[in-house]
Amino acid sequence: MIKEYIEQAENILLEEFSVLPFRSNIIYYDNLQTFLHKNGLNTKGESAYTPKDLTAHLPKGNLEDILPLVYHEYHGHGTFCEFSMYGQKLVANERIYDRLDYEQKIKFVPKAQEYFEAVKPYFEGFAIWMEEFLLTKSGKKDLWKLRKEKSKAMPLDFQHSYFEAYSMLKNYEKRKGTDALWRKVGFFGGKK
Numbered sequence: 001m002i003k004e005y006i007e008q009a010e011n012i013l014l015e016e017f018s019v020l021p022f023r024s025n026i027i028y029y030d031n032l033q034t035f036l037h038k039n040g041l042n043t044k045g046e047s048a049y050t051p052k053d054l055t056a057h058l059p060k061g062n063l064e065d066i067l068p069l070v071y072h073e074y075h076g077h078g079t080f081c082e083f084s085m086y087g088q089k090l091v092a093n094e095r096i097y098d099r100l101d102y103e104q105k106i107k108f109v110p111k112a113q114e115y116f117e118a119v120k121p122y123f124e125g126f127a128i129w130m131e132e133f134l135l136t137k138s139g140k141k142d143l144w145k146l147r148k149e150k151s152k153a154m155p156l157d158f159q160h161s162y163f164e165a166y167s168m169l170k171n172y173e174k175r176k177g178t179d180a181l182w183r184k185v186g187f188f189g190g191k192k
């Protein structure tokens, strides 16, 4: 069942934007929290995406619960990390990190962290935007309403929520259109 939704979403992305997450993977876990904890990821999260191996980590569960998470992690972050120039740099930074020795890592981490913080509103805002886009397209708008409320309580940093990052992008889309939004977050060469 979830597979059909994933394929349908890929077809929509391909048709509308000529992209789809074709190198990203999905792993479903019986106990996702254990994986998150072991890998130093945010254990408060319901799911995760790791740029370095282009993998969406998701809990097992019923369709209604995991569909928004699949759209967020796999279609949202996956497409972003594969095709947006900002996402590609996040992937590159994580891969560079893995190859550095201890001394080099100490120098590299603050730079990589600074870059991630700067790109984070696009990274997370775009993933929430993708949830809305695909949930609406697949006739699951009721699920989007719940996620939208939830995103207001998901902290992006100490001052902002995921919802605020999404809203910034959504407002931009309302003014300039969907293609312009995608360019803003680094797709299609990133030019306006």
Ligand SMILES: [Zn+2]
Pocket (backbone or CB within 6 Å): 072, 077, 123, 124, 127
């Ligand atoms: Zn996310």
